[in-house]
Amino acid sequence: MKDGIINSYPSLTRDISTDVAIMGAGISGALVAYYLRNSGFSVTVLDRRHVGMGSTAASTAFLQYEIDTPLHKLCGYVGEENAVRSYELCRQAIYIIENICKLLKPDFDFHIRPSLQYATYQKHMNDLQKEYELRKKHGFDVAWLAPADIQDKFGITAPGAILSEDGGEVDAYILAHALIAAVHKQGHTVHNNTNIVNTEQRERGVVLHTEAGYKVKAKKLIVACGYESLKYVPKKIADIHTTYALVSEPLADIKGWYKSSLVWETATPYLYFRRVNGDRILVGGKDDNYHHPNMLPSVIRNKTAMLETAFGKRMRHIPLKADFSWSGAFAVTKDGLPYIGQVPGIRNTYFALGFGGNGITFSVIAADILRDELCGRKNADRELFTFNR
Numbered sequence: 001m002k003d004g005i006i007n008s009y010p011s012l013t014r015d016i017s018t019d020v021a022i023m024g025a026g027i028s029g030a031l032v033a034y035y036l037r038n039s040g041f042s043v044t045v046l047d048r049r050h051v052g053m054g055s056t057a058a059s060t061a062f063l064q065y066e067i068d069t070p071l072h073k074l075c076g077y078v079g080e081e082n083a084v085r086s087y088e089l090c091r092q093a094i095y096i097i098e099n100i101c102k103l104l105k106p107d108f109d110f111h112i113r114p115s116l117q118y119a120t121y122q123k124h125m126n127d128l129q130k131e132y133e134l135r136k137k138h139g140f141d142v143a144w145l146a147p148a149d150i151q152d153k154f155g156i157t158a159p160g161a162i163l164s165e166d167g168g169e170v171d172a173y174i175l176a177h178a179l180i181a182a183v184h185k186q187g188h189t190v191h192n193n194t195n196i197v198n199t200e201q202r203e204r205g206v207v208l209h210t211e212a213g214y215k216v217k218a219k220k221l222i223v224a225c226g227y228e229s230l231k232y233v234p235k236k237i238a239d240i241h242t243t244y245a246l247v248s249e250p251l252a253d254i255k256g257w258y259k260s261s262l263v264w265e266t267a268t269p270y271l272y273f274r275r276v277n278g279d280r281i282l283v284g285g286k287d288d289n290y291h292h293p294n295m296l297p298s299v300i301r302n303k304t305a306m307l308e309t310a311f312g313k314r315m316r317h318i319p320l321k322a323d324f325s326w327s328g329a330f331a332v333t334k335d336g337l338p339y340i341g342q343v344p345g346i347r348n349t350y351f352a353l354g355f356g357g358n359g360i361t362f363s364v365i366a367a368d369i370l371r372d373e374l375c376g377r378k379n380a381d382r383e384l385f386t387f388n389r
């Protein structure tokens with residue numbers, strides 16, 4: 001709301017041809033478009049809304065390599081080597097985003113922030129310690145905080161916590177706009193208000209049909225429609241959940257918040273919070289494991305009150321009152337990892353599905369893997385996120 005519609009692009013009003021059609025101009029489609037542009041492809045980005053107006057606009061701007069499935073649990077799904085590699089790719093993605101932001105604009109609003117995960121209850125301590133040991137063993141820059149340290153640095157009463165130095169903060173909506181603007185400036189085509197209602201996979205390419213009756217002929221199609229992509233995948237790969245967030249009214253003096261860290265906890269669903277522009281606080285969580293497209297305002301009001309109370313219990317010294325609140329849908333996969341690549345049997349079509357509560361780092365991984373696929377290079381990490389798992 002603060003940033004409004006930064007740019008709007010015209011809808012498609014004729015038939016066109018392109019190397020690569022990208023369906024979806026959220027952070028995933030924008031990053032894929034940027035990577036492909038840099039590799040010499042001619043791209044056309046099409047979105048049924050405006051840039052970033054899907055889940056990207058709802059994002060709370062946390063960049064964390066710690067995905068929704070803890071590392072020690074991910075090992076159980078995909079083995080230790082693959083789990084560690086997935087975490088490492090997410091960690092690297094934070095710094096890739098930092099570099100992209102600098103290239104787009106030297107003073108882009110990006111910040112490296114530590115990330116604190118505290119144990120919500122004493123009974124979570126064994127798992128959290130196991131998580132700490134495993135990350136430490138694999139070279140992640142983490143420290144263990146005892147109750148006195150947590151109290152001292154954050155004013156939170158908790159039995160233990162992991163403080164991780166690698167985290168970040170970026171407004172995914174502004175970043176998606178900046179990436180799309182950079183792509184558009186170099187002569188690539190962007191269309192908003194262009195709903196793709198059908199895709200026809202052919203021997204030598206794909207034909208996309210718009211709701212207004214026009215055709216886009218493409219050699220390759222990238223589907224980056226966020227959780228709305230699920231209808232294009234023949235098997236069930238994710239559930240759709242709803243999450244809630246608020247931003248507080250400005251606060252006079254926020255004390256004791258170590259390096260403006262991103263804070264979250266071990267409970268499921270977890271509460272998470274960070275500082276915004278120095279004088280406000282963002283709080284998110286209280287997820288539901290279902291999604292309704294027309295969320296009732298009364299539900300958001302109730303969830304906002306629950307988030308205020310939950311935050312108050314943890315940060316007693318900060319009296320917080322919501323100024324803005326919202327909800328959004330996100331897709332949850334069985335292992336917490338995204339799905340990237342081709343679905344067997346769907347020709348010339350690639351998926352960039354940056355799912356989960358930390359989907360922005362997954363979008364970077366998707367852009368990297370799909371760029372390699374389209375360039376005919378075998379990306380060593382593609383099997384981690386395949387639809388065949």
Ligand SMILES: Cc1cc2nc3c(=O)[nH]c(=O)nc-3n(C[C@H](O)[C@H](O)[C@H](O)COP(=O)(O)OP(=O)(O)OC[C@H]3O[C@@H](n4cnc5c(N)ncnc54)[C@H](O)[C@@H]3O)c2cc1C
Pocket residue numbers: 023024025026027028029046047048049050051052053054055056057058059060061062063064172194195196197224225226227228243244245327328329330352353354355356357358359360361363
């Ligand atoms: C409340 C909330 C908070 C979050 N916080 C964080 C966070 O702090 N950190 C983090 O990393 N992640 C967070 N996430 C997740 C993150 O927002 C998503 O992973 C990310 O935005 C997904 O981007 P995307 O581009 O894949 O999808 P989207 O942003 O949903 O973009 C998909 C686009 O496809 C378009 N589209 C769909 N169907 C069609 C069609 N048929 N034709 C044309 N266009 C179509 C849509 O209009 C949309 O613009 C959060 C999610 C929510 C809901």
